[in-house]
Amino acid sequence: MKIVSVVGARPNFMKIAPFVHEIERYNQERSSSQERIEHILVHTGQHYDDKMSKDFFKALNIPEADINLGVGSGSHAEQVGNTMIAFEKVLLEHKPDWVVVVGDVNATCACSITAKKEHVKVAHIEAGLRSFDLKMPEEINRMVTDRLSDLLLTPCEISSQNLRSEGVSEDRIKFVGNIMIDTLEAQRAKAAALDVYAIVKEQLLFSDQNVSVINFDKYAVMTLHRPSNVDEKSTLSSILDFLCDEVASDMPLLWPIHPRTRKQIDKFDLWGKIHSTPNFVLLNPLGYHDLLRLNMDAQLMFTDSGGLQEECCVLGTPCLTLRWSTERPVTLKEHGGASVLVGDDIEKMRFEYLETMKIPRKPQRPKFWDGNTAMRIVHALLHHS
Ligand code: UD1
Numbered sequence: 001m002k003i004v005s006v007v008g009a010r011p012n013f014m015k016i017a018p019f020v021h022e023i024e025r026y027n028q029e030r031s032s033s034q035e036r037i038e039h040i041l042v043h044t045g046q047h048y049d050d051k052m053s054k055d056f057f058k059a060l061n062i063p064e065a066d067i068n069l070g071v072g073s074g075s076h077a078e079q080v081g082n083t084m085i086a087f088e089k090v091l092l093e094h095k096p097d098w099v100v101v102v103g104d105v106n107a108t109c110a111c112s113i114t115a116k117k118e119h120v121k122v123a124h125i126e127a128g129l130r131s132f133d134l135k136m137p138e139e140i141n142r143m144v145t146d147r148l149s150d151l152l153l154t155p156c157e158i159s160s161q162n163l164r165s166e167g168v169s170e171d172r173i174k175f176v177g178n179i180m181i182d183t184l185e186a187q188r189a190k191a192a193a194l195d196v197y198a199i200v201k202e203q204l205l206f207s208d209q210n211v212s213v214i215n216f217d218k219y220a221v222m223t224l225h226r227p228s229n230v231d232e233k234s235t236l237s238s239i240l241d242f243l244c245d246e247v248a249s250d251m252p253l254l255w256p257i258h259p260r261t262r263k264q265i266d267k268f269d270l271w272g273k274i275h276s277t278p279n280f281v282l283l284n285p286l287g288y289h290d291l292l293r294l295n296m297d298a299q300l301m302f303t304d305s306g307g308l309q310e311e312c313c314v315l316g317t318p319c320l321t322l323r324w325s326t327e328r329p330v331t332l333k334e335h336g337g338a339s340v341l342v343g344d345d346i347e348k349m350r351f352e353y354l355e356t357m358k359i360p361r362k363p364q365r366p367k368f369w370d371g372n373t374a375m376r377i378v379h380a381l382l383h384h385s
Contacts, residue, residue, distance in 0.1 A: 001382065002038040004090065005100040006225055006249055007065070008046035008083070008107025009305050013056040014288065015102040015125060016041070018374035020183035026378055039377075040094055043084045045070040046105040049259065051285045059288050060183065062307070076106060076137055083110035087191045091118045098123055098381060101145060102179070104306075104327075109141035116148045123381060125179055127152035128159025129306075129327035135228070138306075151384050153377055155179070156330045156366050165307065176188075176376040177368025180307055181342065184292065185371035191292040199290045205257060205282040208277060214279065221294045222302035225258035227303050227324055233268040235344050236261075240274055242346045243302065247280040247353065253302075254294055256283040278288075300356060313337040316363035318356040320349060330366050337364050 001024070007016050013217040027036040030274035038082045043065035047053045057064065069086040073077055083106065091099070091114065099115035100127040101108045112122045124145050131139050144226065146152055154160045155178040163173050167349060196216050204211065222243065229234050247253050257265075265271055274280050286294070292311070295301060301312050301319040306328055312319035319339040340356070368376070 002096040003098045004040045004096040006042050006111040009105040014183045016178050017062050022374035022378045038331040039093050041065045043068045043111040058133040078109040079106040084114045087111050087114045104138035104141045109144050121150040123151040124149040125153045127155040128163045130162045131325040131327040133325045174380045177373035179373040181369040182371050194293040203283040214252050220253045220300040221298045222255045226304040228263045230261045244277045252279045254281045256286040263282035309339045316361035
C-alpha cells in the first residue's frame, strides 16, 4: 500500500507524528517489501518559520518531509490554489493508493480536493468536527474534506453522529479517537521535566522584561490567533485591556504570540500597554513541550485554539475559550470537559474567569483518547475495502 500524507500548518504536526511512527513500527515488523506500507510525507509549506514548523518536526521526531510544496502565506484562494497546483504534480508522479489528510487547515481541504479529482482515495483524520459557523475558514475546510473523503476517522462519538446527520454512510465512518492525545501521552513525561521559569526566560519576546521578580507558582496562559479575535482593532484591544487590567493584576499571564497576532498588534499600535504591564509576560511562539509544560500547571487557559481545548480537557486545566462556537463540544463543561465559551464578550469573560478560579482541576478522558489512536487508524486504512 502506498500512502501520501499531508501536513501544512502547526496544528497538523502533533497529529501526523503518531501516524508516521505507527507506520514505521508496522513496517519494522514486516520482512517483505510487499507487506510494508510505502509512505511519502508532504509538507505544503503553509507554515515555514522554524518556530512554527521545523522545531516541531525535531521535537516530535518526525522525519523531514519527503516533499515540501513551499506554498507559504497568502490569501485563502492563493494558499488553496497554489497547494492544489503543486500537489497535483505529486499525485501524478507518485500515484498513491491513499491520501491521508489531518485537521482543518487550508492544506487539508486543498489536498483532499486534488486527490479526489485524481481518483485517489482520501482518509481524513479528525473527521466530523463541526462548529456550524461558516465564518470560520476551518469549518469550510472540514465540510469540504469530509464530503469528499472515503474514510472518515473521527475523534469522538459526537463527530460520528454529525457525519450520520449529514447522510454519510456507516461504512465510511470509523471512530478511532483523538490522535493528538497520542502525542500528548508520548511526550507528557518529557514536558513534565521542564522548568516553567527556564521556559519563560528562554522565550521572552522582549529581553528587557524583568521576570526575575515574578513569582510563577501560580500563573495563567493565553493564546490568541483567530481572525475573529485579532483582525479587528476594537475586538483585540478590548480583550487585551481585560487581560492586562483584570487577570495580569491577579497573577502572571504568559502569552506566546502567534505571528499573525504579532503583525496585528504592530498594525494597530497596541504594544504600549501590554509591554508595560509587569505581569503580562510576552513570549515567542513556543515549542510543543514548552507549551504542554505551561499548560500542566496553569491555573487557567485563555485560548481560541482548537487543540488547546482538547489538551486542557485531558490535563484538567480550566479553559476559557474566546469563541462563540466550538467544533469540539466534547471538551465543554456540559460534556464533562474543562472549557467554557466566552466569545469576545468582556462581561462574560469576567464572570467566567471569577467562577472558574473557584473550580479545581478536573482531568477528563473521552472514549479512545487513550494514546492508541494511530494504531486504530493504520488498522482502518489496511482493512478498508
Ligand atoms: C492557520 C490555520 C488555523 C490554525 C493556525 C495555527 C487555515 C485556514 N488556518 O492559521 O486553522 O489554527 O494555522 O497556527 O489554514 N506567518 C508567519 N510565519 C509562518 C506562518 C504564518 O509569519 O510560519 C504569518 C504570516 O503573516 C501569515 C499569517 O501568519 O500571513 C497567517 O498565517 P496562515 O497560515 O495564513 O494562517 P494562521 O492564522 O496561522
